[in-house]
Each structure stands twice: as C-alpha cells, then as structure tokens.
Amino acid sequence: MTGRIADLRSELADLCKRVDRRVQIMEVCGTHTVSIFRSGLRSMLPSNLRLISGPGCPVCVTAQRHIDAAIELASRPGVVVATYGDMMRVPGKLGSLEAKRAEGALIRVVNSARTALDLARREPDRPVVFLAVGFETTAPATAATVLEAERDGLQNFSVLMCHKLVVPAMLALLAGEDAAIDGFLCPGHVSVIIGSDAYQPIVSKHAKPCVVAGFEPEQILEGLRAILEQLGAGRAELGNAYRAAVTDAGNRVALELLERVFVPADAPWRALGVIPDSGLDLAAPFERFDALARFEVTLGTDEDHPECLCGEVIQGKAEPVECPSFGNACTPLEPIGPCMVSSEGTCAAWYKYNRPSATTAGPAGAKEARA
C-alpha cells in the first residue's frame, strides 16, 4: 500500500507541475478532514496544492437555534431528549446538552435513531424527542424510524429535524464571490446514499470537478489525482474513486425513503445562514412527529460567540490558527465553537494533528496546540 502512496504522490507532483498555479481543493467531509490530518497527508502534498476543509461535519454546521431548541425541549418536565453523542458538548445560548444533563435533565446518548425509538417504546408514558442531525448518510435512519413509529402508532416519539443536505451547501459556497475553490473531494459515505451523479449541478453550473473518494489516505490521494487530472486538462467532470461502496445513482431504497418521509426545506447553517432547500422537514403525513410543533417550541436566533471563527473555518475562508481563541480560550476540553467540539471538526483536527504547520502559521494558538 505504501508503494501505491508513493506512486500517487509522484503522480500528484507531476500533475501539479503541469497545472502550474495554486490549486485549492475542498474536502467537504469531516471524515476526510480527520483522515487527512491523521495521516499527515497535507505535508506530503505539492506546495501549490492546498486542501481546504469544508462544511462537512454535521455537528459543526448545526445552527445554534437548534441546540437551543433541544435544550429547551430537555427543560420540559418529563421529556427525554435522545441525541448522538457528538452533539452533547456543542454550546448553545443556554449552555450545552451536557451541562443540562448535569443539572438533571433527561438526556440520553444514542448511536442510532432506532435506539431512541426503543426508549420511547419501553416507556410509553414518557415523551422521547430524537435530535435528528446529520447529512444524507444519517437521514435515512431517521426516516426509517419515523416510518416505524407511524406503523406502530407510537404517540410519545418525535424528532427535532436538523438534517442537512450536502449539495445545496456546496452550491451556496460557490455562489459566494470570494469562494476560491477549484474542485471538490466529495464525501464517501454521503455518496453511498446520494450517488456520485448527485454532484452534477456543481459540475454543470460551476464547472468544478467533483470526485467522490473513500476515507483511507490512498483513496483520498486517488481522488485528488483525479481532480488534478481534470484541472490539468481543463475539464470539469463527475468522478468516483470509491466504486467499492458508491454507485452513480446511490442507494435507491434510501432515497425513496427520504422522499416518502421528508420534504426539502430551507435550513439554517451555522455561519452560512439559511440555505434554500438544504435541509429536510417531515412530509405532511408525518407532521405529527415534529417535536417543535408538538411542544410548541419556536426556533430563536443564532448569536455565535463574537471571537469564534468557526463560520469562516467551515467555509474554507480561515484556518483554525487564525482564530484568536484557537488553543487559548477554545480547546477540545473547553470548546467555544462547534469545530472544536466535534472530533471531526476542523479545529479539533488541527489541534490534535497539525502541529508542524501550526508552528509556522500560528499566531497565539499555535504554541498551545503543541502543548
């Protein structure tokens, strides 16, 4: 495998020489970000190739108003909030779910929407709200669970819909004037569901190469090579360097399920604002499972920490070390922004893995990052 990596590095070097300009490729997915840092891939890349981390960590893009709503729901007497563990420490206006749990709120960490449903089944007198976050990889699990709740007539189960869709966010990034993105390394496991053809609008409307890749270093290099090949030849096409798991059309059963249970809806993204049709709401036949309506909770506004640069970081406009809080006031132990909370957040990955680069680039935070 190492030999293959060496070959790919040399191919990348040749391709980058041929392109002969600075190339910026966005890895959209948080799992890619972690793998890139863990393997030290950044330091192996040609000097004119820069990877920028995109908005592909569901925790990092969840708007504060949704965290606040989850905390408000957890404040209602007897209500159980079930959440993926990643969300526990994300700070909202009223603190985090973790802090709320320490105060005695009924908050349960689950690894599947079905576990939340089982909680509801076991205690029929207790309302259970599932905090439905995640991209298209995770949304079918919520859809299946809602369908099951409907089939079994469960009265005490509801969901707080925070799911997000990847392609609309990529399009929104490109619509920004200052987006200097030459191509996208597209997420592997999101694409298992949506298929590599789903990125067609980015290729057609914006002429940016979109290549799906797996998360192993070799697979990531394969993806980068495919993007650079296109850039070198002046082409912009769909590519799939993860054929082991991803097809052109995606998982048909999962897509049908999403279409049956959900409808596209405008959704608030942290720092990106509301992006049209970038989220999911429950379709009319399943509206009774909407936690906001059931408990009459209104979404508030987002007031992110004034010093926090997470918004710029997830748009690839700033690197974590440019944030005054990075490594100082904001660390994985006491995070201020979601990119430091989530293990797949760009700031957490920098903090954990990116020490050599932090020494050169970093202002205040870099020293702490090395500690």
Add this chain to the structure above:
Amino acid sequence: MCLAVPGKVMERDGDQAVVDLQGNRLTVSTMLTPEAGPGDWVLIHAGFAITQLEEKDALETWEYLQAVCGDAIGEAPEFDPPTQANEEQK
C-alpha cells in the same frame, strides 16, 4: 459522523440482521439493503446497513481501521462502530 464501518451479515430476519464487526455482534436494520443475506458484507452507519460491499474491500477497510485505531476503535469517536447493544444496557 458520516463514517460507516463494514460488518458481515450472520443471520437475517426480515428487516433486521445480526452482523459481525470483527467479533463484536450487533443487530442492525437491513431495510436499506434488501438484498443482503448471510455471508454478505455491508457498510453500517447509525444502526443501519447502507450498502453491500465486496469481502475484499470490507477486509481492506478493517485493516485500515485497525491500523489507525488499534485497540482504541471503541475509544475514538470518529471510528466508533454503532454499538447499539451497549447503548441499550445504559
């Protein structure tokens, strides 16, 4: 959060299957992979099998996961297989 891990289907009963994740057995939904049967490999995410995989690719992925996480697979949140059974004990 979008990471999925490979598991081998041991037995299937309707839309549920018992899968083996390198010795760790758990029950997952196979609703999204209607064709997966005993002996097949699937990618598992949040308690659901989301696609089928060739054995060769599944084993390669495990090899990678073990190389980067070692014994700490259960400790590294980004590579934490969805151990639904553990959750239920809580």
